[in-house]
Amino acid sequence: MKKPPPLPDQPEGGPPSRRGRPPEPICDEAGTVHRTWLEPVRNRLIASGLTLDDLVSRSGYSKTRLSELLRGKGYYPGWEITYSVIRALDIPVDPVRRLWTAAALEAEKNAAWIRSRISDVQPLSPDEQPVAHLGLTQAMWQPYTAYAQAFLQTERRAQQLVAQTFDILWLTWNEATLSPHTPRYAWQLLRSRVHAAAAKRPDGRPDLRPAAFSTAVQAQILDLTERLARIDVLAQFFDTITQLPADQMDITVLRSLCGVAPDAIPGIIGLSPAIAHSLDRHARGALRQLRPDTDSQE
Incomplete structure (x- = not known):
């Protein structure tokens, strides 16, 4: 597959030189992980100003098949057509391939099908990961994983979600770097995905109570009755944490659970340290009001 022509030129900070009609909405049957790579692809197409006819000429696939891919309609798309589209839109291949693979498993495709589809494509060259994205990934992998595991319980689930988050961040890196503060953009992306995947309380809050079973404090208690009592107290405390505003909750989870x-x-x-310190102080005060025994749990 030859390298596609460059996307239409546009003035710095200005809109593309022309805009195609936005694709129709994503179908309801598209899976959650499927959407994680499909939405950035659709956004890139819209931002590029290319029409569907342009994408046909660049990718070599029919308008019908491309329309189905962009809507997540019908069968889960093979890697060959997906690769053709992302190359045509000058999107990094490696993060999309990993997300495409995870979504294929979500769509109940077996490992042999996935390997076969990927082997049908000969990539042009490896992607060059932005240095700043690599640095952020290395610096934040451990705390992001600890935060995710507090809500998702297992380290495997947490690592999978964090890996997908960093791939999505790579796909939206231009948007992330144009935001007022890239680490804040990345954290909010992680938080939204963790809370979407976490078990929920009836009122919609994430359910942190199961984390009480995995704390080091209760694991050191040998007496079963005492341990169960301690778990119950911790579970109530962790449940109270989720009543806090989002940033206060995050700080408390990172400090108390992670x-x-x-x-x-x-x-x-x-x-900033000043804002984080203020949020932490307010969170401690709120927890003392909600649960007077907070200090004994921290």
């Missing part, structure tokens, strides 16, 4: 040093929290959540 064991992150207070000085490291501002850099993780992308807020």
